[in-house]
Amino acid sequence: LHTGPAAPGSGPADRPDTPLRFYRGDAELRVAEALGAEPVSEPPDSLKDLDRQIRERYEEVLRYRGAAGPGGAHTTRRLERRRLMDLEPGGRWDPVRARTPAVHKLQEGSPGRSPAAAPGLRCGSLLNLTELRYLGSGYTKAVHRAELSRNRSFSVALKSVDFRGHDMRGCVRRFRSVAACYRLAAFKLLKEMNLMRQLRHRNVLTLYGYCYQATGDVQAVTAITELGTPLEMIQLLQTAWEERFRVCLSLVRLLHFLAHSPLGSVSLLDFRPRQFVLVGGELKVSDLDDATADEPPCPPEPPRLCNIDFPARNFSLTCSRGRCAGMNEKRNLYNAYRFFFTYLLPHSAPPALRPLLDTILNATGELLWGVDETLHRMEEVLYLYRTGQYLHNDTHTHTTAYRAVQDSWVPGQDYRCWPSYQHDVCLLSVFSLQEAASVCESHAHCHAFVLTNQTTWTGHQLVWFKTGGAGLSRAPGRVTYIRTDG
Numbered sequence: 001l002h003t004g005p006a007a008p009g010s011g012p013a014d015r016p017d018t019p020l021r022f023y024r025g026d027a028e029l030r031v032a033e034a035l036g037a038e039p040v041s042e043p044p045d046s047l048k049d050l051d052r053q054i055r056e057r058y059e060e061v062l063r064y065r066g067a068a069g070p071g072g073a074h075t076t077r078r079l080e081r082r083r084l085m086d087l088e089p090g091g092r093w094d095p096v097r098a099r100t101p102a103v104h105k106l107q108e109g110s111p112g113r114s115p116a117a118a119p120g121l122r123c124g125s126l127l128n129l130t131e132l133r134y135l136g137s138g139y140t141k142a143v144h145r146a147e148l149s150r151n152r153s154f155s156v157a158l159k160s161v162d163f164r165g166h167d168m169r170g171c172v173r174r175f176r177s178v179a180a181c182y183r184l185a186a187f188k189l190l191k192e193m194n195l196m197r198q199l200r201h202r203n204v205l206t207l208y209g210y211c212y213q214a215t216g217d218v219q220a221v222t223a224i225t226e227l228g229t230p231l232e233m234i235q236l237l238q239t240a241w242e243e244r245f246r247v248c249l250s251l252v253r254l255l256h257f258l259a260h261s262p263l264g265s266v267s268l269l270d271f272r273p274r275q276f277v278l279v280g281g282e283l284k285v286s287d288l289d290d291a292t293a294d295e296p297p298c299p300p301e302p303p304r305l306c307n308i309d310f311p312a313r314n315f316s317l318t319c320s321r322g323r324c325a326g327m328n329e330k331r332n333l334y335n336a337y338r339f340f341f342t343y344l345l346p347h348s349a350p351p352a353l354r355p356l357l358d359t360i361l362n363a364t365g366e367l368l369w370g371v372d373e374t375l376h377r378m379e380e381v382l383y384l385y386r387t388g389q390y391l392h393n394d395t396h397t398h399t400t401a402y403r404a405v406q407d408s409w410v411p412g413q414d415y416r417c418w419p420s421y422q423h424d425v426c427l428l429s430v431f432s433l434q435e436a437a438s439v440c441e442s443h444a445h446c447h448a449f450v451l452t453n454q455t456t457w458t459g460h461q462l463v464w465f466k467t468g469g470a471g472l473s474r475a476p477g478r479v480t481y482i483r484t485d486g
């Protein structure tokens, strides 16, 4: 009898302090520890199967290693080949038997010779880490946030194999080898690190560095990446349309990059929102271990159609030169439609932009366009929004007069509205003074508003809408408009 594996994403309180154990180097890892209190009665499966899985994963790590880095393809390959041989004197490096989980046994002081040729951070950077906090975990990895100090303190995310995660526990239960199971899981992390290095883009999380450290039987690996905020769909649904549009636009920019990436067209096979994080309002992909640049060969029998199957829809692509070309791009696009666009794009959009957004929604839902056209249409929406052209259809005539008071602010006198940038007040973004006046007229509680000099990512101005304009206080740079009709 044994209980199931810990559910991914369980709360901070019951998480083991995984990274700290590595950084302080005080861990003796045993099968019993990895499995917790679970008694296991069956004999272990043959390690041959595990060895095969490790070799397959290792091949994948190599496939996404690429040729970037100082010296270009030739030098990088030569260096890595030499390192492979260094690790296994007199023979070929063996991913199953070698002590390190990968070809790159690098420590502090070897910048540029990294698996990921990532900028500077290595194990030494983790010695003085503070404020280590559990952020989240999935089946394979646990993610913590921490403060590191170089010249000044900055926040990072630390990704490591989760010893209590679904993958490790399932593997250890089956094969009873913590070291080999760790190796299998670590190759997933290494693939991800290699992909982060190869796919440098503003919507792919940045890899700052990594650390290898011996602990017990395993050579533990930790990726040090840019810190984000896990994507909360419910929270996003409550934000302003402009912010939701930003998430969708960053996603389309990401998919455009992936379709034309240096590795070929890359598909994110696991596309759930939890694979993404937000960094300053922009969406970035954080989980790349399930990404693939492979497009399958076409079926041998006529009509040689390539099928893309989703739970509620199926699509067929025509075969091109023996391969299902375009499949990765289309799969990404439809996933973007079903996980993001349907929820985030249309609701509370400016009415004049609705027809354009509906066309985008329809075209991605039916896979009528490729990613180039989709990006073009999304950028067009951004242009119309940024330049205020979404207001041109606004035939509303203003009947209300306002008195402007320069450098002033209305304390209190707030009411709630939706979707406000702050939950207990009415704080919205507008393109112009006219738009602010229209909004105020459309709200029964509004009798004044304050223009601030704060802007959103599109350059729209943030405006506080108020129930009255009594008791003004001084606030340089702000302008209060008070309704003169009471």
Ligand SMILES: Nc1ncnc2c1ncn2[C@@H]1O[C@H](COP(=O)(O)OP(=O)(O)OP(=O)(O)O)[C@@H](O)[C@H]1O
Pocket: 008, 135, 136, 137, 138, 139, 140, 141, 142, 143, 157, 159, 205, 225, 226, 227, 228, 229, 230, 231, 270, 274, 275, 277, 286, 287, 288, 289
């Ligand atoms: N850089 C980051 N900043 C903030 N949170 C992050 C970061 N990277 C990952 N996370 C959070 O940690 C969780 C687990 O990370 P990740 O998805 O890489 O693990 P995983 O084991 O591959 O998960 P899965 O089983 O879903 O594929 C994510 O769902 C995300 O919420």
